[in-house]
Amino acid sequence: MSEIKNYIWSHKDEMIRLLRELVAVPSVQGEAEEGAPFGKEPARALGIMLDKCREYGFSVENVENYAGSADLGRDPQLGILSHLDVVPEGTGWLGDPFVLRETDGKLIGRGTCDDKGPAVAALFALKAVKDLGIPLKKGVRLIFGTNEENGSADLAYYRKKRELPPMVFTPDGEYPVINAEKGMIRLHFSAPFSARGGLVSVHGGTVINAVPESCRYSVKTADGEISGRSAHASTPEKGDNAVTKFLETVGKTVTDPPLDRLAELFPHGETNGKSCGIRLSDEVSGETTCVLSMLNTEDDRLTGAVDVRFPISFRAEQVRSEICGRLEQAGFRIDSAECSEPHFTDENSEFVQSLLRVYERVTGESGRAIAIGGGTYVHEIPGGVAFGAEFPGHDGNMHSAEEFITVEDLLKNAEIMAQAIVEICG
Numbered sequence: 001m002s003e004i005k006n007y008i009w010s011h012k013d014e015m016i017r018l019l020r021e022l023v024a025v026p027s028v029q030g031e032a033e034e035g036a037p038f039g040k041e042p043a044r045a046l047g048i049m050l051d052k053c054r055e056y057g058f059s060v061e062n063v064e065n066y067a068g069s070a071d072l073g074r075d076p077q078l079g080i081l082s083h084l085d086v087v088p089e090g091t092g093w094l095g096d097p098f099v100l101r102e103t104d105g106k107l108i109g110r111g112t113c114d115d116k117g118p119a120v121a122a123l124f125a126l127k128a129v130k131d132l133g134i135p136l137k138k139g140v141r142l143i144f145g146t147n148e149e150n151g152s153a154d155l156a157y158y159r160k161k162r163e164l165p166p167m168v169f170t171p172d173g174e175y176p177v178i179n180a181e182k183g184m185i186r187l188h189f190s191a192p193f194s195a196r197g198g199l200v201s202v203h204g205g206t207v208i209n210a211v212p213e214s215c216r217y218s219v220k221t222a223d224g225e226i227s228g229r230s231a232h233a234s235t236p237e238k239g240d241n242a243v244t245k246f247l248e249t250v251g252k253t254v255t256d257p258p259l260d261r262l263a264e265l266f267p268h269g270e271t272n273g274k275s276c277g278i279r280l281s282d283e284v285s286g287e288t289t290c291v292l293s294m295l296n297t298e299d300d301r302l303t304g305a306v307d308v309r310f311p312i313s314f315r316a317e318q319v320r321s322e323i324c325g326r327l328e329q330a331g332f333r334i335d336s337a338e339c340s341e342p343h344f345t346d347e348n349s350e351f352v353q354s355l356l357r358v359y360e361r362v363t364g365e366s367g368r369a370i371a372i373g374g375g376t377y378v379h380e381i382p383g384g385v386a387f388g389a390e391f392p393g394h395d396g397n398m399h400s401a402e403e404f405i406t407v408e409d410l411l412k413n414a415e416i417m418a419q420a421i422v423e424i425c426g
Helices: 002-010 012-023 040-055 116-131 153-161 242-248 257-265 316-329 350-363 407-425
Strands: 059-063 067-072 076-083 101-103 106-108 139-145 167-170 177-181 183-192 199-204 214-219 223-227 289-298 301-310 333-340 369-372 404-406
Touching: 002 012, 002 116, 002 407, 012 040, 012 116, 012 407, 040 059, 040 067, 040 116, 040 139, 059 153, 067 116, 067 153, 076 116, 076 407, 106 407, 116 139, 116 407, 139 153, 139 407, 177 350, 183 316, 199 242, 214 242, 223 242, 242 257, 242 289, 257 289, 257 301, 301 316, 316 333, 350 407, 404 407
Parallel strands: 076 139, 076 167, 177 369
Antiparallel strands: 059 067, 067 139, 101 106, 106 404, 183 301, 183 333, 199 214, 199 289, 214 223, 289 301
């Protein structure tokens, strides 16, 4: 343990330099083009990471800029899966979100916590094992994706082309180990719209999986903007939804029927889907979350998007049918509804227990398996779990302004992942 820890700390500056280089790439999903399925910037971030892996002596492969990998040893049995794409920067930053700032032990910038920082930690974990000459009986593969924030089409494509190792964890969640993830529904709806009722336009939210922090609108008498507070859609209680606040305030001053009906289905401050008929709960994963995350006027239509996370004891069709039915009864057309079932891995498996032992050994804290509302990168991978990167009680402002990871947590993640590699593959 001391050898690995000393190695990681001695490479602190090198890790921060690589993270700075990655943060400088605004790897938000862009227009697809030849050789860049999710736009130039995600492909550029992947190229930087794979070049560094190659420089460090790993066996590297780029699968058409969907995802890439770096191997240590043959026939990998353990996969560590991270992603290099990020959500849009949003507002509220105290500096350029794509210029890494180090302040009071914090590394601040978009992607530092989700998921570029953990990706750097994974690379240096494997580098530590390699450079220290620690013998492994099983191979290890780092996998870097480029589309986690917008549906994980990268991973779906990669899995068609390459077989994943039998054991996979992702540093795309929380410690100790996440073994249960709620099911998800992301739906888009619309209705005819005209400005006759008083509303001229509305534009709220930028991505489906975040509580909208602002909502710009124009009515016949004035223009305005509603401010809220962003949060991940899996924890909407931490945010303040600007779109539902708009419906509660400005929406009630105009006579556009679609707004009245939406205000009834998505009351401001309600996050459990009760008014949409989908308030469900179970002992393992808790209660439904439901977020009206986008609302826009486009030509002659009002369009919206909803993010739903439902407990692991329920099936997607049951939830989808109920909320879509309520929206249709209110006069909206369902344009799309993408569903994924809940994810669950037995906490008593040797894989999970090995990770918990490592966590306890390195941190001195008790390890346990936990359930979350957010979907991590292993949501569609049987037997996969999330292992880090956030520690209990830490909040790196994921998907919000001033996103950060502390220097200490960056290094500790690398140390924990190196120990996990040795524990599982040594």
